[in-house]
Amino acid sequence: MTHDDFSRKNLTALPNLLTYLRMISIPIILVVLAPPTTGYRMNVAFVLYVMASITDYLDGILARRYDMVTSVGKLLDPLADKLLTCGVLIMLIELDKVHGWVVFLIIGREFTITGLRSIAASQGLILDASRMGKNKMISQTVAILFLLLHFEPLNRAFFLIGTVFLWVSIALGYWSAGAYFVDFYRKARQLHASRRSAPTGP
Template structure:
């Protein structure tokens, strides 16, 4: 159960409170540290899946833990950025509600023996959210560059993709449900 890939995923979960603590005391250095921790966690998201597939050590625990780690990381950062007034609360609510909806749909489907796998839009959504949060975490201008406009633009693009991919999951669930009812 504790394969190398799963240990990397657990690292991603463990680093979340550290990022939150850095954001609890916002300043140039703490935001830089929070961003660096976030980048490290985001990179670990790419590495763990690659290692699991390459070493043929994909586990049920890993399949559960990986999306949970992503949701904890992104949701925690979004909540902190909203609390700081750096991201609109309604954006955070929409993103977190979508995550809860998809998790719920997957749980219902799994109870019926149906797997609703992550699709390309869901994966793209996660990458775009991570790309958006990186400059938003940096927050303060550095060497004349203000990271906020780029981060805000990417966040709204991620929001659109988040809603679209949530609708896509809802449609996949509905289609599976209708097929099961017809059969």
């Protein structure tokens, strides 16, 4: 990052402001979900999660459409997504909505891909987001929404639908993770080959 990345204009760009709002919403949602939890508080968390998800959708559109993509946004946007998702899923363990080992599968995948991206970046390689990865995020969001929503007559149905979407997100997540590793291996081999074939100095 350069000094310009931290200029007031970049830090206060509208997409970044939406990301800040999403990050602020995280501790609020966690407090709302802290036991003892009522159906009313579950629905409050549902509404807050919907609003946070909307900011995630809008900040990407605004950044691309109005050329307001910043290095700060590239760093904070995925970080906010992961903190929000992982935080809510951890709280859902306490509410018996999801098993701890299932959440471990999700968080473990996120740590692994983040580490892979960091290794790739250190070598000057960029691993582009895949369509499967985006579909994973969508199905994960839908799963969490159903697991949060509380309406006594339909709670069982909400739980089943949320669980199905959660497993779909896990399948897509590990499928896309495999694709990231293949992409990394291919680009790393190309980089290695180009360095070996590059002429050396006298």
